[in-house]
Amino acid sequence: MKIFNKNDKMSSLVTSNYNLLPVINRFGIRLGFKEKTIGELCREQEVNADFFLAIVNTYNDENYFPEAELLSFSPLLLIDYLKNTHNYYIGYVLPKIERLLNQVLVSCGNDCASLKMIGSFYQKYKHELLLHLQLEDEKVFPYIIDLYKNRQLRNDQTSIQVFENEHTNVEEKLTDLKNLIIKYLEPGYNHNDMNEFLFALAQFEKDLYDHARIEDNILVVQVEKLEQELTQQGSR
Ligand SMILES: [Fe+2]
Numbered sequence: 001m002k003i004f005n006k007n008d009k010m011s012s013l014v015t016s017n018y019n020l021l022p023v024i025n026r027f028g029i030r031l032g033f034k035e036k037t038i039g040e041l042c043r044e045q046e047v048n049a050d051f052f053l054a055i056v057n058t059y060n061d062e063n064y065f066p067e068a069e070l071l072s073f074s075p076l077l078l079i080d081y082l083k084n085t086h087n088y089y090i091g092y093v094l095p096k097i098e099r100l101l102n103q104v105l106v107s108c109g110n111d112c113a114s115l116k117m118i119g120s121f122y123q124k125y126k127h128e129l130l131l132h133l134q135l136e137d138e139k140v141f142p143y144i145i146d147l148y149k150n151r152q153l154r155n156d157q158t159s160i161q162v163f164e165n166e167h168t169n170v171e172e173k174l175t176d177l178k179n180l181i182i183k184y185l186e187p188g189y190n191h192n193d194m195n196e197f198l199f200a201l202a203q204f205e206k207d208l209y210d211h212a213r214i215e216d217n218i219l220v221v222q223v224e225k226l227e228q229e230l231t232q233q234g235s236r
């Protein structure tokens, strides 16, 4: 798969993989790219082009994960990006999935038992996911920002490890939901609507997987390193 660089046209990024469009939008870059390159548009929008490329290439090719490069970026830059992603999930993806689910539920004829089961599984899943995002937005990210700005460990023995243990595997639950539909759903609904719902789940699953990969393999690793440094300096 192609690895994009600063001299590639921004338009070629989208035409080669339309799923990258929401990822690009998270950086504040919108359609209407003209003939501009990735480097030019990033400069215009005051986006760090190397960081932008590391993220879009990670999303574009699941075998590409520039761990060393990603580790070199400021965690504050990462958090900014991760927060934008959370807002995208909460404000757009979840309402869209829910709308599609309701559309299928409305189309159901007589026997809706398995469909209703999928509906309640989804509601439970959504609840857990929102709690997870909330924990990161309200506890984990502020902890990290504070640690980087003040370079001081907290007196209450809090460490990223405490949060990492609470990092539920939300993406695995989504895979379960998808498999439940594919393997056990009883007929009796509008299949086009159901397919649309399933496609939206699959796209979200991929996005969440890459999101969690960046959190676990980059952000947590960076924070653990800083905590170790601060412990050695005896900052607590
Ligand atoms: Fe997150």
Ligand SMILES: [Fe+2]
Binding pocket: 132, 136, 167, 212, 215
């Ligand atoms: Fe997470």
